Structures are given as structure tokens and as C-alpha cells.
Amino acid sequence: MATGPEEEKPPLFPTWRYWYALVIAWLVLLIVLFYLFTKTYS
């Protein structure tokens, strides 16, 4: 590897924390959408 882990900037966001937050937020959004899906069609 050319660079150490701490030096590598993630794509799109300034730090990796934003990516982690995005993954968790996406999971929460999916759960909410699935919940609405379940309620709508039950």
C-alpha cells in the first residue's frame, strides 16, 4: 500500500465517519420503509 490507513481520505466525504453514518442512516431508512411497506400491505 502506498499510504497508511489514517492518511487515506474517503471518496465524497471529508472523513470515514460520514461514510459510517451514511451506512447506519441507510439501514435505519430501510427499516422505516420496510415497516411502512408491511403496514401498507398487511
Add this chain to the structure above:
Amino acid sequence: MSSLDWVVLIATLTIIILYGIWKSRGKQSMESYFLGNQSMPWYIVLLSIIGTQASAITFISAPGQAYTDGMRFVQYYFGLPLAMVVLCITFVPIFHKLKVYTAYEFLEKRFDLKTRTLTASLFLIQRGLSTGISICAPSIILSSLLGWNLYWTNMIMGGLLIIYTVAGGTRAVAYTQTLQLAIIFGGMFLAGWMVVHLLPADIGFKQALQVSGKMEKLNVIVTKFDWNDKYNIWSGLIGGFFLALSYFGTDQSQVGRYLTAKSVKESRMGLLMNGLVKVPMQFLILLIGAMVFVFYLYFRAPIFFNEAQLARVRNTAQGPALAQLESQYGQLATQKQQQVKQLAAALEQDDAAAAATAKKVLKQTDEQAQAVRAEALSLMKKADPAADTNDTNYIFLHFVVNNLPKGLVGLLIAIIFLAAWGSIAAALNSLASTTVIDIYQRLYNGNATPEHYLRVSRLWSLIWGVFCIVVAQFASGLGSLIEVVNVLGSWFYGVTLGIFMVAFYLKRLGGTATFWGAIAAEAVVLAMYGTEQVSFLWLNAIGCVLVVVFALMIQPFVKQKATTV
């Protein structure tokens, strides 16, 4: 299968093998063979991770699961995105920093040689046996549905991929997985579209969703907590998190995928993208199963989807009784066809009262049909006590073989092979890397030439391939193979995860305490399984906790200092 199906099947499999061989060309070293020279971009890592996790059974079983139990199985994957985040923060930077070939190399740097060798050995036993069983599981289904010889199906299922896996190593595995997944997703999309297309002309996707929902097949989220219920949001988030963490963090078949990335950044992106796409992907596969359920409300379903099993019972003394039950089941299916049309019409007209009545009537008839089916299953057991009366894995392929047009059947059967190849190829590569790096090079021959190690690596890929096929040939009599794989995993996954948890989070604990803690934990886990005190699903968590507890208890009696990496 028609001639066209055979052409599509053979052409698809040949293309994959040739593509794998083509990607194997060029000069190789052990680093390129096991790590792909750490040159892979994140999207190849992502597809390789997905291709390794998604076995043939994923595509066969998941739609059947939605057919029988609804879509709530998707909750099982809710812990996976969280595990991806933890892996990116903790595991990935350390594995890359230490430039390891296998996850178990890290354990020697953190602890000592004996802990590394123990963990690598546990992996080899578990992964070697479970890969053999993974070859056999889809082979049994295909041979039963299509009348193929089981031994030859096993040979093709586990044998042809050895050509490019032995020749090209991890690079060939990763690139073939990419092409395999493109074909798999294309085929599954076509299958999903065909299910809706084959419904009666006045039933569109929206109406199919409404009917499926009323029949409780779109139960994606279950919020009620119940210890005895495997699939609810809580077991999915908590249990799924630990399962995904142990699988992606400590199983070399997955660790080997993201170690091929050209940087920490690419590894992280591959894993995080997996966290983003995995849940929607499983949702869509399950949705196909929910649509197949609607299809079989409008068109008659067999009383049991494993037709070969059904035929065997017909030729026994229970045959006449079974014929009577099949007749009853058929009459109820005809009633359901009328009732589902009434339900769809009421839903179309937004007539809530009529829809509620139609739903109640349809559910009553469905319950009667299920009672008749239960009697038929009981007859099957009488006729053959060893018979597997779970037909979940046969539902989707039964639909495919009997309803899809020529050509598409061949493509869907090819998809089963490709899905199996993707996960088996990665498993063989990881078994070879662990054997060569953690056992052969470390314990027996550390000073050979790079050319020698490359030859040995190819030889071990071949040896493990043959071993897994041999296991597959003997696995058909083991009962539910999916359960056997899960039981095998539960014997070792928990202890392995426990060792890594101590390594990462309990820096004051040393190798000797962890090693003996793991040995004691493994003994307790196996004893608990033997005495049938708890369900095997709990052994993962118990094994992990026991390693930590035992290591903490032993550490004060050990003089060795803990090391940190």
C-alpha cells in the same frame, strides 16, 4: 429440460470457465495467487464479497422461505451493515497494516504461534467440511427435480471451478465472481419479471402485492420480541450483527476477499457498499418468493414441491391414501382460485368490507389446504421415516422448471451452478491460503523459493477441491444439509470470534491465556451440543463469551506478558 435449455446451461458455464482461465494468464507469485497483488478496486472487492456469501442455496432457498414464511427473513441481515462499520474501524486497518495473507497471521503477531495454529486449524476443519456440504445441497435439489445422477451433479457442481481456481488463484476467483453475479442478477430479474407476467392478465404487480400482503407474505418487519422466534427485528439486529462480524471478520473465505484490495480505502469501500446493498438485494430475492406465492394462488400448486419424493410415496402402501389427499388438495386449490379473484376484485374497487370478507374466506380455505398437506407429510414419514418433509428449497426451482419458457430454465439452472461456484471457489482459495501460509510455510518449510510456494499453493487448491467433492459424495445421507452447515459453524465460529475479540479489545490478555481459554471454550461448546442443553444457534454467542471469560480467569496464573499490535 429442452435442447435450448441445455445449450444455454452449457454455454454459460463454459463462458465462466474460459473467462476464469483467461484471467489466470500472466506471471504469478504467491502474493498474486492469494492477494491478487493487492490490486483490486472496491467494486471488484464488493462483488467478490457478495459472490462469496451468496451460495446456490441463497437463490434457491430464499424465495421458498418467503413463500412459506413471508419476507421477514430479510431481518436476519439487519446486523450486517453494522458489522461492516465495525470491521472498517477495527479489523481492516490492522490486517492491512500488518500486510497479512490470512486473518490468522495477525493472531501470531498479537498472541503467539499456538493460538494462530489453533484458530487456523478450526477454520480448516469447519470450512473444509461445510464447503463439501455446500456442494451437495444444491446438487440434491437439482438431481431430484431434473432426474440427474447425484454423483455426477456433485462432480460438476464442485469440480469444474477447480480448473480456474487452481490456475488463477484469488484474481480468477474475484473476476469470475463479477461475471457470475452479473448473470445471476440478470437471471433473477428476468425470473421476477416472469412471475408477474405469468399472472392472469387483470393482475398487475400492484394487485399481486396487495394479495400477497393480505395473505401475510409481506411481513418484512416483526417488532414483537420472542426468544423462540428466529426472525424479528431484534434477533436480526443483535444476532445478525455477531454472526456477520464473525463471518466477515474471522472467516478467511471473506477476509481473503477484502485483503485483495489495493488499499485500506478500497477494502473499506467494498465492505461499506456491501452494507448498503445487501439488505435491499435480499429484499428483492424474497419479493420473488412472495410473488411465486401469489402465482400459486391462481395456478394449482402440488401438495409437495419435491416431486421425486412424492413419486416414491405413491409407489408404497400409502399411495392410495396420498392420492385421496392430493384430490382434496386440488379441490381446495380450485376454491382458492375463485376466492383470490374475489379478493383482488374487492381490493381493486377499494371495497374494504368485501376485501376483509374475501380475505377471511381465502385464509380459511388456505388453512384447510395446509391441514391436508400436513396429513400428506405425515403419510410420507410413515412410508419413509428418513424422508425430508421440508420442501422449502424446491419451491422456486419447481416454479422455474414447470413455468418459465425454454432457455430461461437453462439460465436459471446455470445461475444455481454459478452461485455455487462463486462461494466454493472463494472457499477453496481460502483453504489453500490458510494451509500454505499458516501451516506449511510457518511450521514445515519456511525457506523455499517463491516458485515452490506457488506450486504448493496450486497443489493445495486442488487437494481441497477434491476433498470437498469427496465430502459432498458422502453428505447426502446427513438430513437437512443447511442445518448441518449451520451446526458445524456453531461449533467453531463462536470460539474463533472470541479469540479475535480478545485480540482486538482486551489488550492485557496474552496468548497462553487465550489459547487455553479457547481450548476450554471449545470443549464446553462441543459438550453442550452433545448433551442438547441449548439450541445450536446459541452456541455461537456462548463460545465467544466463554473464550473471553476463560481467558480472563486464566491470565492471572500465566507469567507471559500480553503483547499489543
